Amino acid sequence: MMPGKAAGSRGLRRKAQLEMIGIAIVVVLVVLGFLFVLKAISGPPSETHSGFVRSHITQDLLNTVSISDADCGGIDMTELLKACAERATVDCAPDPCQAFITYMEDILEQTLGEQRLAYRLRAYISNSPPATSSESIQENGNQIGSIFITARGCNQTSIQRGYYSVGEKPGLLVIPTNVGDLKVMLEICSRVY
């Protein structure tokens, strides 16, 4: 083979390689462009329904519970809560706080639990809701009762660690008692991704 022809063939091969790299770069750019357009067009999934449910369910549930029969000698759940805060006894339940917890665990599992929602229910008299069950329903720093229910890991630790957030408006029930206003707060936790 002549030296000039061999050099020309090598040059052509090199040029072809460069063109292939160019095409590869163009293809990569086109794919990236498509992905960018796809991401820009597809917004987050609709939250109309889940937003409606989450914004209503906590307050609706507490309102419903507050007037419901407590299955306890004709008193309603508000009276049971009042007895719990005032350390009074009712005929059917020597420990009204525990009776309320038992009923609420059942009700919450049949409503929020059925929808696989993580939740936290806390009762307190002080200005700020308690972080743990030992801080629930205190009068002058002394614990007089405890109503503290959490489910599916919706607790202070997981919220502080950032696994859950309690973005939605919590449900709140306020019951006047002899020891001050008893507040019952129900929150739904959302998983943070």
Next chain:
Amino acid sequence: MESVMILIIFFIIVVLGFMFYSRIQQGSIQEMQRQRAEENAVAIVQNMLYMPEIQCSEKSVMIDICFDIYKLDAFSERIDPRVSANRNAFLFYQQDFGDSMIQIRPIFPDQKDPYLIYNNTPLDDAEQSFILTSIPVSLKDPTKRNTKYSIGILDVKVFT
């Protein structure tokens, strides 16, 4: 030869682009339909929660998210489409409730059989997708002097 190859590649890219675009459009249309169906489901739930026909009252004052169990019985009987005399009543409420199934399940203090209020389930139910909304409600038994209220769950299943 080179020009032909360029044209072939160009057309392949155009076809791929068109397929990509139509797939995106299909996705956004489905998302729009889903959103419309969710809005419809929320509207049906709202309609149901504030229906004066079945709401309960205390000394003529309406109570929020509360149903009178006797009104529920009467209402569901009145719009049962299996009874031919109820056809007009059923068609009237069909405008509000569309293709849906509405029932209330008493859960506390006693679990009882659900009250089936409205049922317009499509015939091929198994293949239908649906949006289920479950809201806690109060149920009032006006014949009891004390402890009149119990807790129920309003299930609204809207077929899409």
